[in-house]
Amino acid sequence: MSFVSDVREVARSRELLVNLVRRELRSKYKGTALGWAWSLINPLATTAIFTVVFSTVMRVEPPVGVDGLHSYPLFLLCGLLSWNFLTAAVQGGQSVLLDNGNLIKKTYFPRRLLVISHVAAAFVSYLVEMGVLVAVFLVFGVNVLPWTPLVLGLMVLLAVFALGLALLLSVVNVYFRDVAHFVALFMQIWFYATPIIYPISLVEGVQDGQSWAADLPLTTLYQLNPMVGFVESVRDMLYGGQLPPAGPVLYALAFTLVSLWVGNAVFARLQGRLAEEL
Amino acid sequence: MNGPAIVVEDVAKRFRVYHERNQSLKIALMRGKRANYDEFWALQDIDLQIPQGKTFGLVGHNGSGKSTLLKCLAKILVPDRGRITANGKISALLELGAGFHAELSGRDNVYLNGSILGLTKRDIDARFDDIVGFAGLEQFIDSPVKNYSSGMYVRLGFSVAISVDPDILMVDEVLAVGDEEFQRRCMEKFQEFRDDGRTIVVVSHALGTMRSMCDEVAWLDHGRLLAVGSPSDIVDEYSGSSRHDQVAAADGDTGARWGTGELQVTGVELVHGGGVGGAVRTGEPATFRLTWAAHEPVAKPVFAIDIDTPEGVSVTSTATRDAGPVPDVLEGEGHVDLVVPRLPLLPGTYVVRSWASDVGGLHVYDQRDKVLRFDVAPAPGREQGGLVTLDGAWQPPMRPHAPGR
Known part of the structure; x- marks a missing residue:
C-alpha cells in the first residue's frame, strides 16, 4: 500500500478517530477529583521544581527576551510544554497497541488509528497548555498574539514528527518488548540534549571553555538534534519576540518527513501479524 | 445483488509456534533471529464461495482452522x-x-x-434507543460499564454489533450468551437478518443449531477444506467422523463424578440396531444400558438417566424411582436397561448424565456427568429442527362447511 492510500484509509475513518480521541481524553482523568486540572497542575509543578533547582540553586541565567523580559519559568515553559508533548506522544504511543490488544484481536479497523488517536489526544492537552502559556505571556504584558499562527504551525509539525516516531515504536514494541525500556532511557538523554532547562548559549560556552569537552565540535553535534529546532524556534517567537532562523526549522521539517515516512512504512510492513503477535 | 458475497481463493495462513518466546533485543541480536519457532499451516488451499443471502456454517474439530478462517474473512488476520x-x-x-x-x-x-x-455518529444517534432498548439497559446506560454485570456487558455488546446493519455478519460461538429470553431475541434477530437476504457466516459446535440454521456448511479439518454442501449431509458426515468423541468420552474425557461410591455407575451404552456405537436414527428402537457395580449390599437403589444437549438444555430426565422397578437390595455387578421403542430425539448430539442414589434421592452413591455422548442421525420425513419428534401425522387441509359467498 502506498502512503497516499494509507492516508485515504485514515481519512475515511475520521469519525472513529474522533471517537478514539474522545475516549482517550475522557478516560485520562476519569475517577480523579481534580480531573482536567491535572493537565495544568503537572506542568506547573514541574516548572516550580525546575525553577527552584536550576534557577535559584544552580543559577542558570535565562537570556533577556523581548521587552527586557527576564523570567526563568517563562523561558522554561516555552521548551518544556513541547517536550512534555513529545514524551506523552512517544512514550504513551509506543504501548498503545499492547494496551489495546483485545481490540486488535477481535475487531477490524485501520490499526494506525490507535496510534494517531493517542498522539492527537496528547496534542489536545498540548494545545490547552500552550493556550494557557500564551495567556500568561499576555498577563506579563508581552503581546505574543501575532506569533501564534507560526507557533501553531510548528506545533503541528512537531505532532507529525511525534506521530512518525510513535508509529514506528508502537509496532516494533509488539515484537520486541524491551524497546519500551530503551526508549524511556533514551528520552532522558534526549531531554538533557535539548535546550529546555538551559539556554543554548551555555553549550556554546562549553566549546570556548576549559572542560574536556571543549575540543569536541559540540555545537555541530548539538544541532543534529531535531528537537533543538522545534524548541528554539517556539522560544524565539514567544520569549524572544523574533522570527527564528530558517535553517533549524527546515532541518526539523526534513526530520519530520523522514520520521513520518519511515514510521508509516515500518508500521505498514509489520501490522499484518499484529493480531497473532499480541 | 448477484454473485457470491465472499470469494476465498487459495487462502493459506501460517502461524508461528514459539518454543521460548523471547521478545528481548539482546537474545535476538546474539542469536541473529528473534526467537525459535516452528511454523504450522492453520489454513491451506482454501477455495470457497459464500453465496449472497445465505447462512453459511463452518464446522470442524477444535484446531481445524474454522475460527482462523473467520478471522481472515473479518480482516483481523x-x-x-x-x-x-x-x-x-x-x-x-x-x-x-x-x-x-x-x-x-x-x-x-x-x-x-x-x-x-463502522457506524457514523448519525447512524448511532438514529439507532441509539433501539440499541439500548434491545439490551434492556435504559436505566444503566449512563453508568460506567465496569459496574455492569457480565450479562449486561454482553447484551450491550450484542446490541451494538447487531445494529451495524452489515451485508455480511460473522458469528463465532456467541449465540449462547445471556439468559434464555435474550437468546431467543438474538435468534429472532438472526432470523430477521436471514429474511432480509443478508449473508451470515457462523462458526459453532452446536450441530443441531447449525443444521437448522444454515443453508450451506463447509467442513474444515486440520486447516483444509474437506467438503462443502447441504447442512444435513455435511453435518452428518462430520458427526460420523467425530464418533471418536464418543469413545473419548467413555475413556476418561468425562465430566464431573461424585458420590459416596457404595454403588457405582460403571458406564452407559447406547444399544441399537447398529450394535453399540454408530449413530442411531430418529424413530429407531434404542436401549440405554447402564452397567453398575455394588461392592456391598445396597438397599433400594434408584438409577437415573438424564439427556441434555451439549449446550446444557435438558431434554429429559428419567429415574427408576418414578417409572421403573426398584429392587430391594443389589450387590455385585450387572446392568439395567432403559428400553426406548422409538427414539424421539431429532438429529444432533446429546450428552447423558447418569446417577445412582437411594430411594429418597438425598444420598447419591455415584453421579457421572457426560458419561455418554451420542449422535442421532436423521431419518427421512421427520421434523426440520428442534430436539424431539412429536411422531405426529399431518392431515390433509380441511375447510369448514362454509356457505358460498
Whole structure:
C-alpha cells in the first residue's frame, strides 16, 4: 500500500478517530477529583521544581527576551510544554497497541488509528497548555498574539514528527518488548540534549571553555538534534519576540518527513501479524 | 445483488509456534533471529464461495482452522497466501463488547464501539434507543460499564454489533450468551437478518443449531477444506467422523463424578440396531444400558438417566424411582436397561448424565456427568429442527362447511 492510500484509509475513518480521541481524553482523568486540572497542575509543578533547582540553586541565567523580559519559568515553559508533548506522544504511543490488544484481536479497523488517536489526544492537552502559556505571556504584558499562527504551525509539525516516531515504536514494541525500556532511557538523554532547562548559549560556552569537552565540535553535534529546532524556534517567537532562523526549522521539517515516512512504512510492513503477535 | 458475497481463493495462513518466546533485543541480536519457532499451516488451499443471502456454517474439530478462517474473512488476520474478496459491509461478532472501555459510560461505549464497527455518529444517534432498548439497559446506560454485570456487558455488546446493519455478519460461538429470553431475541434477530437476504457466516459446535440454521456448511479439518454442501449431509458426515468423541468420552474425557461410591455407575451404552456405537436414527428402537457395580449390599437403589444437549438444555430426565422397578437390595455387578421403542430425539448430539442414589434421592452413591455422548442421525420425513419428534401425522387441509359467498 502506498502512503497516499494509507492516508485515504485514515481519512475515511475520521469519525472513529474522533471517537478514539474522545475516549482517550475522557478516560485520562476519569475517577480523579481534580480531573482536567491535572493537565495544568503537572506542568506547573514541574516548572516550580525546575525553577527552584536550576534557577535559584544552580543559577542558570535565562537570556533577556523581548521587552527586557527576564523570567526563568517563562523561558522554561516555552521548551518544556513541547517536550512534555513529545514524551506523552512517544512514550504513551509506543504501548498503545499492547494496551489495546483485545481490540486488535477481535475487531477490524485501520490499526494506525490507535496510534494517531493517542498522539492527537496528547496534542489536545498540548494545545490547552500552550493556550494557557500564551495567556500568561499576555498577563506579563508581552503581546505574543501575532506569533501564534507560526507557533501553531510548528506545533503541528512537531505532532507529525511525534506521530512518525510513535508509529514506528508502537509496532516494533509488539515484537520486541524491551524497546519500551530503551526508549524511556533514551528520552532522558534526549531531554538533557535539548535546550529546555538551559539556554543554548551555555553549550556554546562549553566549546570556548576549559572542560574536556571543549575540543569536541559540540555545537555541530548539538544541532543534529531535531528537537533543538522545534524548541528554539517556539522560544524565539514567544520569549524572544523574533522570527527564528530558517535553517533549524527546515532541518526539523526534513526530520519530520523522514520520521513520518519511515514510521508509516515500518508500521505498514509489520501490522499484518499484529493480531497473532499480541 | 448477484454473485457470491465472499470469494476465498487459495487462502493459506501460517502461524508461528514459539518454543521460548523471547521478545528481548539482546537474545535476538546474539542469536541473529528473534526467537525459535516452528511454523504450522492453520489454513491451506482454501477455495470457497459464500453465496449472497445465505447462512453459511463452518464446522470442524477444535484446531481445524474454522475460527482462523473467520478471522481472515473479518480482516483481523491477514492470510499469507491467496485472496479474499468481500462484497459488502462486514461486521464480525467474535467477542461481544471487545472494544468497551471499562471507565466510560454505556452511552460513550455505544458510540465508541459503534464507530469501531463502522457506524457514523448519525447512524448511532438514529439507532441509539433501539440499541439500548434491545439490551434492556435504559436505566444503566449512563453508568460506567465496569459496574455492569457480565450479562449486561454482553447484551450491550450484542446490541451494538447487531445494529451495524452489515451485508455480511460473522458469528463465532456467541449465540449462547445471556439468559434464555435474550437468546431467543438474538435468534429472532438472526432470523430477521436471514429474511432480509443478508449473508451470515457462523462458526459453532452446536450441530443441531447449525443444521437448522444454515443453508450451506463447509467442513474444515486440520486447516483444509474437506467438503462443502447441504447442512444435513455435511453435518452428518462430520458427526460420523467425530464418533471418536464418543469413545473419548467413555475413556476418561468425562465430566464431573461424585458420590459416596457404595454403588457405582460403571458406564452407559447406547444399544441399537447398529450394535453399540454408530449413530442411531430418529424413530429407531434404542436401549440405554447402564452397567453398575455394588461392592456391598445396597438397599433400594434408584438409577437415573438424564439427556441434555451439549449446550446444557435438558431434554429429559428419567429415574427408576418414578417409572421403573426398584429392587430391594443389589450387590455385585450387572446392568439395567432403559428400553426406548422409538427414539424421539431429532438429529444432533446429546450428552447423558447418569446417577445412582437411594430411594429418597438425598444420598447419591455415584453421579457421572457426560458419561455418554451420542449422535442421532436423521431419518427421512421427520421434523426440520428442534430436539424431539412429536411422531405426529399431518392431515390433509380441511375447510369448514362454509356457505358460498
